[in-house]
Amino acid sequence: MSEELEGKHGVQSLEVGMGILKAMVGGQRSMMLKDIAAAAEMPPSKAHRYLVSLIRVGLVEQDPLTSRYNIGPFALKIGLVAIDRLDRVRLGMAAIAELRDTINETTALAVWGDHGPVIVRWERPNRPIIVNVVTGTHLKLLSSAAGRVFAAWLPRDQVEEQILKELASGSAPADIHTLDDAYAMLAEVEREGIAAISGNYAVKGVEALAAPVFNFKNELTMALVIVGVEGSTDMRAESPTIIELKKSAHNLSLRLGSTREVDSAA
Template structure:
């Protein structure tokens, strides 16, 4: 199994744990922008399973309409039916419905792109987005995943956790220097989280993509735990950090406070 699909020891030994289902999901998750189509051998390697297991999984998924084989290349690829699973999550998530009006209002007020992300392991996942009519340096569609440690939404989420929990997640992260601005040092990251906690929002200054600066604030549930993060994209072609904090920061905090109140009413 790959690291992403490796079951915990208690899962592996639990008679209720269905390893066939795990392998099928591993096959679906093996596809990516870097692996848009694969041979059976490619799939087995990417999913971390044997070729015979991959053959059974692919046959089942193909029969169900989740993957298909290209008639010429004989390589497998995902079908649009896979999107049913992700769409069902978006449709059933009440936080997204609550957040959409606030994100729309924030985009109108700031004229910049605003997004809602949720945590999944060591990453933040885009679940809602309102795009500005102005230039945005990086396209991040719904479902995109970004690391926690070097993004505003991720650090906003981490800043809402107790220090020991945030530190554990930082230590577990593979802290890659994506750009020359990426902060990877543990102590520096913890200082950044404390500063974010004090001001109410975190900042990413071109740490994941050059030209991309974002301000992110946590969305808190009734128990004070983070349930999501909202962020504003402030491209460095239009904003200095000081200007973004002065003009976008207050609007972001107001949006986060309104979302906090709405989300708490759900609990």
């Protein structure tokens, strides 16, 4: 067999071993041999032979008390290195470009900066009337959709001072007068899994939607945003626009290692 042909065929035993690891990852807990074999669709005797080798290289470990198998220390190290090397902003930019192509709306990516949420990238749709979003724009917590996402899912001690400043300055929406009002609104955002503003947006004539993106620690890391001319975006809870936004945010969260249970189609 030529070297080129052998390279194309790959190493079957390695692929089988990776199939066992995939089955264990999918189980999301330590597993008995019979469960691993069933998930990997192979006889237990065959699965056991591969598990012995995987244990030797540190990809799997076995609890001597329960006989259950789990992901080993070397596998965990590989995962941590992969997470560390992920460029979350690059992945976020790809996500908003794909979302723009799907829904043909202005999309943007917001992250938490030194002074609160900031837009780091936006994508222009293919339509005659659009809302321009300026990269580097800092967003209010109470009167922007992305701001509400950060205020809802970040720890209170990280956002409360800024919320109080917005309330004191009169820049909060007209229906939010007190800190209790703000937290009641943010609790609703968290229940819905999305922030939607139309009519009370920071910029007159503009409406926006935003969804949270979580990292491998299940902490908020970014917000995906849709911005449009007021009255032009379908803001209904079951609208295709909102479904696609939630799906995009959920998929990006999975890519970043999040294990949060999110209804991406609601």
